[in-house]
Amino acid sequence: MKLIDDLDEKPQEFIEMVKNYANNPKGFFLIAGSNGNGKSYSARCIYEENARFILPDHDNDEAIFIKHDDLKDLLTETFNQWSSLSYLKETYSKTKLLIIDDLGCRAPTEQMIGFLHSILDNRFEDRSDIATLITTNLNAKEFASKFGDAILSRCSSGLKYRLDSPDRRPHDQF
Numbered sequence: 049m050k051l052i053d054d055l056d057e058k059p060q061e062f063i064e065m066v067k068n069y070a071n072n073p074k075g076f077f078l079i080a081g082s083n084g085n086g087k088s089y090s091a092r093c094i095y096e097e098n099a100r101f102i103l104p105d106h107d108n109d110e111a112i113f114i115k116h117d118d119l120k121d122l123l124t125e126t127f128n129q130w131s132s133l134s135y136l137k138e139t140y141s142k143t144k145l146l147i148i149d150d151l152g153c154r155a156p157t158e159q160m161i162g163f164l165h166s167i168l169d170n171r172f173e174d175r176s177d178i179a180t181l182i183t184t185n186l187n188a189k190e191f192a193s194k195f196g197d198a199i200l201s202r203c204s205s206g207l208k209y210r211l212d213s214p215d216r217r218p219h220d221q222f
């Protein structure tokens with residue numbers, strides 16, 4: 049059973065956007081909103097529809113799905129290793145579908161800002177052929193103050209959707 053088959057229809061215009069983007073991923077798509085309203089789930093649907101091989105912790109050239117914290121760790125590991133860093137830049141600039149989940153969930157490092165600026169600029173140039181999906185809890189003002197206007201401008205250059213539906217995760221009183 050694929051995730052997209054279980055995608056419910058709320059909010060309908062958003063689900064339509066997700067399905068259309070999953071079928072024909074091109075350009076930037078920014079999904080914002082508060083906790084638990086389906087950003088990561090939708091991003092995983094889009095990934096699953098486009099990744100040829102889904103193996104835990106193994107991305108391929110077709111599609112990359114990475115969380116903010118994992119990207120930070122990956123960059124820390126490659127710090128001062130120029131060959132690894134340039135390989136990472138090349139891969140993240142060229143992959144057909146790049147998904148960065150929960151971008152801005154923590155303050156980004158200077159290294160991460162530099163890396164994002166470089167790859168998102170490359171991906172903006174190629175946006176008619178490749179797709180970049182970002183999910184975030186931040187609003188535009190918070191996003192700009194953490195990442196700067198240049199990164200915001202590229203991330204918000206295409207489709208944008210703010211989910212304001214309630215948290216779907218079950219909550220118990222405590």
Ligand SMILES: Nc1ncnc2c1ncn2[C@@H]1O[C@H](COP(=O)(O)OP(=O)(O)OP(=O)(O)O)[C@@H](O)[C@H]1O
Binds near residue numbers: 055058082083
């Ligand atoms: N459209 C949907 N159809 C069916 N189930 C969904 C849908 N969207 C989300 N869910 C369910 O709701 C739960 C919360 O969604 P998700 O993890 O995507 O939230 P999120 O917006 O990424 O939250 P956070 O900002 O805290 O990371 C998921 O575990 C998933 O099972």
Ligand SMILES: [Mg+2]
Binds near residue numbers: 088150
């Ligand atoms: Mg999430």
